[in-house]
Structure formats: C-alpha cells, structure tokens
Amino acid sequence: MHNKDKQILQIALPSILSNITVPLLGLVDVAIVGHLGAASYIGAIAVGGMLFNIIYWIFGFLRMGTSGMTSQALGKRDLPEAVRLLIRSMSIGLLIAICLILLQVPIRQLAISFIQPSTEVAHLATRYFHICIWGAPAILGLYSLTGWYIGMQNSHIPMLIAITQNIVNILASLCFVYLGGMKVEGVALGTLIAQYTSIIMGLVLWIHRYGKLRKYIHLSSDKLLWAKTAMLRFFQVNRDIFLRTLCLVSVTLFFTSAGASQGEIILAVNTLLMQLFTVFSY
Template identity: 35%
Template sequence: MHRPLPSHDPRAIWSIAIPAMATNVATALIGIADIWIIGQLGDAAAQGAVEIGARLLMSLLVVFNFLKTATTGLTAQAAGQRNEQEKMAALLRASAIALAIGLVLLATKPVTVPLGLDLLEAGDEVRADAALYVDIRFWAAPAWLLNAALVGWLIGLRRVRTVLAVEVAVNLIHVGLGVLFVLVWDMGVMGIAYATLISETGKLAMLLVALLPSAKFPAFAAAARRPDLWEAGRMGALFRVNRDLFLRTLLLTAAILLVTRQGAIQGTTILAANAILFQMFMLTALLLDGFENAAQVLCGETIGAKDRDGFDKTVRRIMLRGIGTALILTGFFAVASGPVVASFSTDPQVVETVLRYDIWLLALPLAGVASFVMDGVFVGATWTRAMLGTMAAAFIAYGAMLWLTTPLGNHGLWLSFTVFLLIRAAGQFAMTPRLAARTFAPITAEK
C-alpha cells in the first residue's frame, strides 16, 4: 500500500493543497454558476434575490462549518498518533452532531427565515423571490451539514482527491440542472433553488459511498461499541473545540452578512454588483484555502506526532507557497478582472457598477492569504480559543472601519473588509510562538 508523504516533506503540501484548491473551486462554482445563470435573464432584482437568499441560508449553515474543520483537525491528529479507533470515533461524533443540528434548523425554519430576510434589508423587489429560494433549498440543510462532517473526515485522512471527484460530479449535475431549469424551462429563481437541493442531496449519497474504503464496517462497529465514545470528557473536549469554532464562524459570517446588508442599503444595483464581486473574492479565497487544508492536516499530524521541528517547517513552507499563489491571483485580476466580472450580468447598469469597484479584487487575495493559512494552522493544532479571540478583535475593528468609512460609500465597505482580513492575520501571527511553546512544552521538559 502506498504510504503518504511525511508531514515535513514539501511535496506533502502540494499533494493536499492542489486537490483541495480544485475541490474548493468546484464548490465555489455552485454559487458562481447560480449568479451567472440568473444574471443571463437581465433582471437585477432576480439576481439580488438569489444573492440574499443564498447568503441567508449559507449564513445559517456556515456557522456550523466546525463540523468540517474540527473533524479535519481531530482526524489528522488521530492519524498522526496512528489511532484507528479514534479516527472512526471522530467520524461518528461529527455525523451525530450534524444530524441533530440539521433537525433543529428544520424545526426553527418558520422563525429564522423571515427574521433573516428582515436583517438583510430584503426590499419589496427581492423579498418574495428570496423567500421562495430559501424555502426550497432549506430542505437540503441536514444533507449539507452531514456533507461537511464527511468531507472533513476524508480531508483529515488526506483523501482530498476523493473529495475533489465528488465535488466535480456534483457541480456537473448542479450546473446542468441550473441551465435546464432556468434557461430552458424558464423556472427563474425557483429553478436555481431546486438545482441546489437536488445536487446537495446527491453529494451526500456520493460521499457515503466514497468513505467506505476508509471506514470498513468492522472498524466502524468497534468504534461504535467503545464505552468512551460519548464519554463526558471526550465530548466536552469536542464541544469546546466546536464551540470556539462556532463562535468564530458566527463572527466571520456576520462580517460577510454586513457586506450583503450594506450593499442592499445602497440599492438593488449595488447589491447585484457586490454579489458578483463577492463571488470572485470567494473564488480566490477557496483557492487559497487549499493551503489552509494542507495546514490543517499537516500541522495536525506533526502535533499528534509531537514533532516541533516538523511543525515549524510546515508552517513556513505553507505560508511561502500561499503568498506566491496570492501574487499570481492578483496578477490575474490586474489583467482580466474587467471582462470576467462583466460577463456575470446582461444589465448594463450592473456591469458598469461592477467595473467601478473591481479594483478591490487586486487587494483581497494578498490581504486574506495569511489569515487563511493561519486558520489552518490553528485548526490543525486545535488552538480554537485563540482563533476565536483574534476573530473577535478583527470584527470589532471591522465595525469601527465601517463607521469611519461611511463617506466613502461602497469603496468604504470593501476597504473595511480588507482591513478585517489583515487584522485577523496579524493577531494569529502574534499568538503563534506562545501557543506553539505551550503545545510542545512536554517534549521540551522531558529533554
């Protein structure tokens, strides 16, 4: 059987990062395809409704993204320890929590959807279609949460290529259904929602099949019978990690929601333009998140193996490669951002507005890359309390910047978001030496 590359081997970074980048791009294509397909109707209100509906639903779900990130870190640490039963236990715990959260979300749907539309300032032009979109797509919430747990587990085992294959298949299904429902059958916003519902449930079925080689039934059953599977101490540690990641993601989601809300306040055209710009930012973020995935897995493995030297080398090597990739993305947007973003709408006013603000696409990759990589380091090391603290500080600064830059209008909004990314990274860099010294202290003491 082929043995994985050692965590400290530079080739291990690319063996995880490249498939993860491709996987993340495939994931982003769902949102990008939705905005592009609905944009071909030339209706800014319909495009704005999909943006608000998708942002609301994803905000409710993404706060539970700890199901992926925590599972990746804990699984990687178990792999570093060569603890097969703990790997199975990580999968069982994450899946049970995902299913429970999904059922709660469905039960509270009649309250959360109207409240969310109010908070996002959904005006009369977009509210009805946004509510229709969310009402249909919401039924895929349990599948989305289970998918997050399963993907996190597979990534923690370095099975990133498997995840990529699933994402590509799901995207082909999603885009094909979106084109059929919207551009052929003229189902409008409802067609986009049904395409997402079908593709998300199909993804769950594919992932369940994909995990079978690594989760054979005898090992899975042995983990399920473990008396300490749901033991208070182990569950307490899991919920501590998940709590911190939940609160951190809640703040990140609030920051993203403010981008949508501030755009909606400025009118339908700005809302539609910002939706396009944000999808481009998310594309760069998900590319750079390939290095976050590499940091989660490789740093988790080095900590599980108590390898301080390997940890330090891994962080440096991943950061350098992330910065280099961010420079390439900035160069691409410097050359091609105009025609790319303009293709996302046939409304001349929306296109003109997008081109007025696309300069921010040059700054965002460089501003965000360090925070993305350090997020992976902190998750892999399960330094989640510190991660929450740096996010809270950045969010407070973000709120202050939004207030101070109000006279700059939409430029002020994007400047504030850029500063938010920079402050997150600065806080994480500042805390890393102390956290690493504490994590590896037992090894030092023994020596």
C-alpha cells in the same frame, strides 16, 4: 524533491483544487439568474445565498474540527476513535440540520427583517430559501465527511466530490431554468440536487474505500461514542473556530444588508462584487 514534500503536495494540491470549485457554485447561480432580465433575481440569490453562507459557515467547525481530531487519531493508529469521530460529527450535523429545518420560518423572517430588501426580492428570496433549506442535512453531513477524509490524508475524494457537485449543479440548474421554464426555484432545485448527489457520492466512496472500517462501528458502544470527555473535547476544539467564523459572516451580513437598503440595482452589483471577492479569496 524529498518524500515528505511529495506527501504534502499530494494532500495539498487536491485540497487547493477543491477550494477553487467552491465559489463556482455561487457564480453559476448568479450567472444563470443574471440572464432572466431583472435585478431582483440576482438580489434574491444574494439574500438567499447570504443566509445559507451564514448558516453553513457558522457550522464549518464540523469540517475543520473533525479534520484535526481525525488526523490525531490516525497518527496514534487509533482507527476505532477515527470512526467514532466521523459518527459523532455526522450525528451532530444531522441534529443541527433537523433544527434548522424545523426553525426555517423564524430564521427566514428574522433574516429578512434585518436585511430589509425590497418586496420583490424578499418574495423571491423566500422561495429560494424554503427549497434550499432542505439541503441542510446533506451539506452538514458533507462537512463532516470531507473533514474526516482530509484527516485521513485523503484529499482526492473531497476533490472529486466538489467537482461532481459543481457539474451536477450547473446541469440541473440550466435544465430547470432554460428547459423547465423555472426562475429562482429552478436554481434552488439544481443546488439541492447537487447537494444530495454529493453526500451520496461521499458515502458510497467511503464504503468502497474504507469499508473495512465498518467493523469498528459495531464495536463502538454508545458509552464510548457519546462519552462526556469526548463530547467536551469536540466542542472545546471547535469553539474558537465557531467564534472566528461568526465574526467573518457578520461582515458579509452587513455588506448585503447595506446593499439591500439602497435598492435592487445596488444589491445586484454588490452581489457580483462579493462573488469576485470570494473567487480571489479561495
């Protein structure tokens, strides 16, 4: 095996393992609420999870776009620009997250009115949504950080973060539901704790592994960081990714809405099918 092939595998294999862990988060939530004794619990996770899939997938360009542009900066040995890309991407992600939190009520009302689930599912999904929405800063920040790590040809750290996130999510959700006697709220809190654990771990590992790059943060003036040409390039690169993701999530939205219109049982069964489809996709 050539050295180039080995280098590609060193980057690709951890990324593959990280991707495999992604659908496990949804599977764990469904598996836990599936033992609570009512299809409405699975339906609530389906509706709530679908809302966050739409919200977060739409802004998945924070990861993919950041990865591509960071790799270009690394190839040119332009480390100050690589650092600016991380700050720029995480700042945009934080701004989007704040907007999502401020607009959480109209977003939830619009989604519920479009999907039209049963009264019980809508009630449980609302409780799930209003807890998990506070994880938006962590998730969008982690998108930027993960994309930056991959762009720097370091896919091992994202793999460790993804594995840790799953372990924390499983343990926290099980504790809240089975030890704390909580229902959907316990699953939501477990997910929220796992999300913030991941972003904190990602930042700590960045300081440990790339602490020497902190000097470029102080050298990056606001003029360079928010330069019009740099911002235009950032959004132009991510425009097509955004539109592509929008088309994908519209299919998921239709599938969930169609299942909800046929009752809690059909919605629960469709949720299980979608989870299997997600596993096969990754």
